[in-house]
Amino acid sequence: MTLELFLALSLILLAAGAVKGAVGMGLPTVAIGFMTVLIDPRAAIAFFIAPMVVTNAWQVYRQGHVVRSMRKYARFSLTLMVFVAITVVWSKGASDQILFAVLGAVILMFVALQKLNSPPVLPDRFDALGQVSMGAFAGLLGGLVGIWAPPMVCYLAARRTEKEEFVRASGLIILMGSIPLAIGYSWAGFLTGITIFWSLFLVLPTLLGFAIGERLRNKLSEAGFRSLLLWVFFFMGLNLLRRAFLA
Numbered sequence: 001m002t003l004e005l006f007l008a009l010s011l012i013l014l015a016a017g018a019v020k021g022a023v024g025m026g027l028p029t030v031a032i033g034f035m036t037v038l039i040d041p042r043a044a045i046a047f048f049i050a051p052m053v054v055t056n057a058w059q060v061y062r063q064g065h066v067v068r069s070m071r072k073y074a075r076f077s078l079t080l081m082v083f084v085a086i087t088v089v090w091s092k093g094a095s096d097q098i099l100f101a102v103l104g105a106v107i108l109m110f111v112a113l114q115k116l117n118s119p120p121v122l123p124d125r126f127d128a129l130g131q132v133s134m135g136a137f138a139g140l141l142g143g144l145v146g147i148w149a150p151p152m153v154c155y156l157a158a159r160r161t162e163k164e165e166f167v168r169a170s171g172l173i174i175l176m177g178s179i180p181l182a183i184g185y186s187w188a189g190f191l192t193g194i195t196i197f198w199s200l201f202l203v204l205p206t207l208l209g210f211a212i213g214e215r216l217r218n219k220l221s222e223a224g225f226r227s228l229l230l231w232v233f234f235f236m237g238l239n240l241l242r243r244a245f246l247a
Contacts, residue, residue, distance in 0.1 A: 021213020050199035059171035083139020088184030104240030
């Protein structure tokens with residue numbers, strides 16, 4: 001990796017961390033979405049693995065009640081992990097165009113879910129089915145493009161999860177999914193020793209950005225910033241679809 005590329009990726013992850021700290025969402029979407037402008041999708045996901053693991057492990061630690069959360073979301077987490085592993089192996093030879101198309105669709109799905117104010121309620125009696133089905137869908141997306149927020153957000157919103165529980169659950173689910181993603185990428189040859197080395201260094205700007213975002217949270221109009229962010233995601237998703245079908 002050249003110094004120029006490392007600095008560019010560091011700035012992207014600084015910005016992604018700041019977005020996460022300010023509005024509580026968007027870290028992988030911003031990071032992977034913008035990194036694919038500079039490097040291919042597989043490399044972007046590989047470089048992002050360490051920041052994803054560390055930031056979400058920290059988030060889970062800070063929120064507490066780890067054992068309780070693991071029991072509560074065990075079906076979702078285990079299904080996610082299995083399908084991430086299967087999809088990484090199955091999609092090892094997928095072209096960049098396929099990855100761009102899926103990534104663009106996932107980002108646009110994320111935007112649509114953020115605009116959906118009141119998704120249907122998922123009753124308690126269907127919780128197990130909801131966890132397994134959404135976990136499988138999330139695993140398919142995660143194994144392909146390293147982002148599984150849309151199905152996760154959909155499930156947690158349908159369960160009417162309160163803010164603190166949402167943060168705790170999302171951190172745990174993302175952390176659990178990142179484990180088979182890292183193993184699968186190592187097996188497939190996308191996550192090498194040198195990639196891990198640079199990925200670990202990219203943890204630092206991510207955490208710095210997160211700290212900056214937390215400090216800015218009370219000084220920003222969250223509604224206005226979230227709206228601007230969703231427009232950025234919207235055009236990012238469209239651009240990825242353009243690269244997939246018109247390249």
